Amino acid sequence: MQTPSGHAIDATSASRLVVLASGGGSNLAALLAAHDDPAYGARVVGVVTDRPGAGALDLAHAAGVPSAVVAMKDFDDRAAWNEGVAQAVRVFRPDWVVLAGFMRVLAPQFVRRFEGRILNTHPALLPSFPGAHGVRDALAHGVRITGCTVHLVDDGVDTGPILAQAAVPVHDGDDEPTLHERIKSAERALLVETVGRIAREGLYVAGRHATIGG
Numbered sequence: 001m002q003t004p005s006g007h008a009i010d011a012t013s014a015s016r017l018v019v020l021a022s023g024g025g026s027n028l029a030a031l032l033a034a035h036d037d038p039a040y041g042a043r044v045v046g047v048v049t050d051r052p053g054a055g056a057l058d059l060a061h062a063a064g065v066p067s068a069v070v071a072m073k074d075f076d077d078r079a080a081w082n083e084g085v086a087q088a089v090r091v092f093r094p095d096w097v098v099l100a101g102f103m104r105v106l107a108p109q110f111v112r113r114f115e116g117r118i119l120n121t122h123p124a125l126l127p128s129f130p131g132a133h134g135v136r137d138a139l140a141h142g143v144r145i146t147g148c149t150v151h152l153v154d155d156g157v158d159t160g161p162i163l164a165q166a167a168v169p170v171h172d173g174d175d176e177p178t179l180h181e182r183i184k185s186a187e188r189a190l191l192v193e194t195v196g197r198i199a200r201e202g203l204y205v206a207g208r209h210a211t212i213g214g
C-alpha cells in the first residue's frame with residue numbers, strides 16, 4: 001500500500017493510537033472497526049478510561065486491545081490523577097492520543113507531555129458550545145444547525161486548532177438524546193476519516209491553522 005506521499009503502510013508502521021474514553025465508546029468502536037485494514041494506517045494499541053464501568057472497556061477487551069482504568073477516586077488529588085493518566089498512556093507508546101468521549105479535563109502538564117499529538121472529538125461546531133454539554137447547550141440556544149468537531153487539544157477547554165467539522169441539522173421536536181445520536185453518527189465517520197488521514201498524510205500546524213497532508 002502506498003500513501004500519496006509514497007510511504008509504504010503496513011501493520012507494523014501503522015500509527016499507534018491510544019484512545020481515552022469515559023462512556024459507551026461508539027467512537028472507539030468505529031476506530032476499532034477501521035484499524036484492522038492495513039491501508040487505514042493507524043491502530044488502537046491501548047484504551048484508557050476514568051470509569052471502571054465504561055463500555056469502552058468491553059469494546060477493548062472484545063478487540064483484544066489492552067486497557068487501563070485510572071479512576072479519580074484512587075488518587076489523592078487531581079494532579080496525582082493526571083500523572084496517573086499520563087503514565088497509563090505512556091505505557092502504550094502512542095503516536096496519537098485520541099479523546100473520544102473522555103469527559104474530564106486534562107491538566108496542562110498532560111497536554112505538554114503529548115504536545116501536538118492529542119486529538120479530541122466534540123459534539124458541536126466549535127467554537128460554539130464547548131464543554132461537557134455541547135448538545136444540550138446547542139439545543140437550548142435554538143440553533144438549527146449544529147454538528148461535531150475534531151480538534152487538537154491545547155490548554156483550554158475545546159479551544160485547540162480545528163482539524164475537521166461536520167454539520168448536522170436540528171429537527172423540530174429533537175431532545176438531547178435524539179440530537180446526540182444524529183451527531184454521533186456523523187461524528188464516528190468524521191473521527192475515523194480524520195485520524196486515518198492524519199496517520200497516513202501527517203499534520204502541519206501553523207498557529208490556529210492545521211492542515212492534514214502537504
Ligand code: GAR
Pocket residue numbers: 021022023024025026027028100101102103121122123131132133134184187
Ligand atoms: C461523543 O459525542 C463525544 O463527542 C462526546 O461524548 C460522546 C461520546 O460518545 N464528548 C464530549 O462531550 C466531550 N466534551 P461515545 O462514548 O459513544 O464515543
